[in-house]
Amino acid sequence: MIRKASEINETSPWQELTPGGEIYEGGTSLLVNTGDWRTETPLVNAEKCKLCMLCILYCPDSSIRVQGSQELKLDLLHCKGCGICAEVCPFGAITLGREER
């Protein structure tokens, strides 16, 4: 039986899957790239950011964290580019724009 989510894919034989579709680890969705849904990408202006952390509360994708309590860190693998963070920022420190890929 394959228990690790990272080892289960479309080619895994059904006999090897966990019974009842149970999942034995937490937070395995972190393996999923939902960042490619994005059409616009948030960009943090570190000079304007006062680290008030309001954006972290409003993010539906848990994609903003504070790194070493010094600066905001965006998780672009999961950010879907909804733009709520840019709208709630009282200092205009987050802008949405096109991203070079």
Place this chain on the structure above:
Amino acid sequence: MNYNFKQEVQKPERFVGGHRLCAGCGAGIAVRAVLRALNPEDKAVITNATSCLEVSSFLYPYTAWQDSFIHSAFENAAATCSGVEAAYNVLKRRNQVQETYKFITFGGDGGTYDIGFQSLSGAMERGHDMVYVCYDNEAYMNTGIQRSSATPRFANTTTAPRGQVSYGKQQNKKDMTEILAAHNIPYAAQTTFIGNFQDIHEKARKAIYTEGPCFLNVLAPCPRGWDYPTAELAELCKLAVDTCVWPMYEVENGTWRLTCEPKRKLPVTAFLEKQGRFSHMFRKGNEWMLEDAQNYVDEKWQKLLSHCV
């Protein structure tokens, strides 16, 4: 209670990214806000009614939850949770479980107001130590925006469409928080995302750490169903509160209390005009709809004020 949200947001995340909720979905924000109120050392069992949240956060083999999660069907989320809670109590009594577990159920408005209503009512009446959180996005968004009993009057949905013979939903929204308060449970409240989330955090904390059945109703905007640009979620929530469309109150052991009173009560049009689902109300000849919506909100607001201390 001291609320230091900078400390709160740095707690380990219990609902992680990579779930497939739409961009800008209010459900993800609601879940994060409620789970943040848990003490990091406490474990939780999450029960989910079938909903957008369920189908998006738990796709084999990917779960967005760090805690135990169980889903069985649409109509029985509260019953499932009460069963788990009862089993936990037995195991705890026999000393087979040492840790503290908290039991939280999430349901959408369809799974709460309509389909899961009987099991919710039953679980509240039996007095299980659990929290039922409804994230109310005011229609069956998961299956394509069908009307529910939480859909407000005049809203355009696919099963109550606007057009030449119909003006959207004909009936007013059911008042679920009031119905739950009438179960005489220790704590029932309604809230949404405002400012620095103090309101939702404190209510979630009270609901989780009050013994007995508690109910939390969270207005969670849906960009698809409400038809607005995703970035405007915070503004819509604020307008819902400022226009008294979604009053913020709590009922603690039978005592009603307003937790956030608008500084200046805005006309309901301020909330309606932001959303495409109400756009037909602003066409010429439909002024009666706006008047009707305003009267309804005023009436409900006065009634609520008369309950509150």
